[in-house]
Amino acid sequence: MKSTTTAIALLALSLVSARAMAAPLTPHECSSYPFQPASGEVTHAQLIRELGELESVGYDPAFDDPDYPTNLQRAQRALQAKYQKDCAPPASSMSTTARASVPAHAG
DSSP: OHHHHHHHHHHHHHHHHHHHHHSOOOHHHHTSTTTSOOSSSOOHHHHHHHHHHHHHTTOOTTSOOTTTTHHHHHHHHHHHHHHHHHHSOOGGGSOGGGOOOOOOOOO
């Protein structure tokens, strides 16, 4: 029974993760943390959201990776690319140097 419950939970989690990877960022997500600096202390909910965003581009914090922090930095770059694709204005209306980017926040 426990293995069935675990399998169902893992399936549900993978479906949610797959949806998150495929879904573009919403305007609200584009204008909030972690894509924009926090206005004050970062809350637990914001950190959980950031972790979810990193996981949506392949980061696995549970994996004991000897390449840490390389795997985290790779995910941060992928997340920045996702932000640029979904949130940045077209290049014709804004110079590439003026585009916003994901802050390099590691913790």
